[in-house]
Amino acid sequence: DKVLKEKAPLYGKKVLITAGPTHEPIDPVRFIGNHSSGKMGFELALRAADLGAEVILVSGPTHLKVSNAQISLVPVVTAQDMYEAVHEYYSDADIAILAAAVADYRPAQVAGEKIKKHTAAMTINLEPTRDILASLGEQKKNQFLVGFALETNNELENARKKLSKKNLDAIVLNSLRDEGAGFGKPTNKITFIDKQGEEVSFSLKSKTEVAADIFNEILLRFDVKEN
Ligand code: CTP
Numbered sequence: 001d002k003v004l005k006e007k008a009p010l011y012g013k014k015v016l017i018t019a020g021p022t023h024e025p026i027d028p029v030r031f032i033g034n035h036s037s038g039k040m041g042f043e044l045a046l047r048a049a050d051l052g053a054e055v056i057l058v059s060g061p062t063h064l065k066v067s068n069a070q071i072s073l074v075p076v077v078t079a080q081d082m083y084e085a086v087h088e089y090y091s092d093a094d095i096a097i098l099a100a101a102v103a104d105y106r107p108a109q110v111a112g113e114k115i116k117k118h119t120a121a122m123t124i125n126l127e128p129t130r131d132i133l134a135s136l137g138e139q140k141k142n143q144f145l146v147g148f149a150l151e152t153n154n155e156l157e158n159a160r161k162k163l164s165k166k167n168l169d170a171i172v173l174n175s176l177r178d179e180g181a182g183f184g185k186p187t188n189k190i191t192f193i194d195k196q197g198e199e200v201s202f203s204l205k206s207k208t209e210v211a212a213d214i215f216n217e218i219l220l221r222f223d224v225k226e227n
Pocket residue numbers: 018079098099100101102103104129130131132133134146147148149150151162
């Protein structure tokens with residue numbers, strides 16, 4: 001049994017994964033969020049564990065549960081929480097995959113009390129959150145760093161731009177053009193793009209299968225990098 005374990009392709013490796021949405025508070029009872037279910041990130045964590053890795057799964061609010069001895073779940077709420085948690089684990093990671101749907105903006109002020117309704121229109125001022133993935137790209141040493149790109153138009157062009165701008169080793173383009181793909185759905189349609197510009201397109205599949213495809217592509221390139 002031990003021998004089998006040591007033969008697993010990611011035995012002894014540490015994989016850091018982000019998943020889910022973030023919630024940015026407006027007042028004590030309200031927040032800005034998005035429709036991410038966390039499923040893609042959780043499937044990636046399970047796949048990494050199956051491949052023998054030790055997994056840190058930093059996840060925003062989700063209903064998903066995980067019980068796997070190799071996966072440590074680090075629950076977070078806001079983009080800032082996620083930023084801090086990810087930076088705690090990044091220096092030890094061999095592979096980092098950022099699949100979370102992080103809020104790009106948060107309310108500039110959080111009201112201490114529940115905001116009361118009035119008849120007039122109201123405005124909430126937003127300020128940008130920090131880009132977690134870009135910050136990891138800046139600090140990258142030997143980690144194999146993978147991002148996601150969620151696009152509805154100019155998909156490949158936008159994904160390629162994110163790959164180079166954020167200093168990634170690869171990016172997974174998540175195509176929302178397909179009916180069955182994306183938030184809350186059990187399936188995704190992806191294109192894996194590496195930093196050499198190689199692009200591998202996959203058909204619409206379950207997120208479990210998509211996670212396996214992503215790790216197959218990573219392993220092809222990660223081995224090259226290690227030797
Ligand atoms: N990401 C992140 N921190 C943020 C925003 C995004 O780590 N504050 C990561 C996501 O987890 C994903 C990648 O960056 O891996 C791309 O996210 P996406 O929303 O597609 O792109 P953005 O760079 O935020 O640009 P835009 O939303 O304008 O397309």
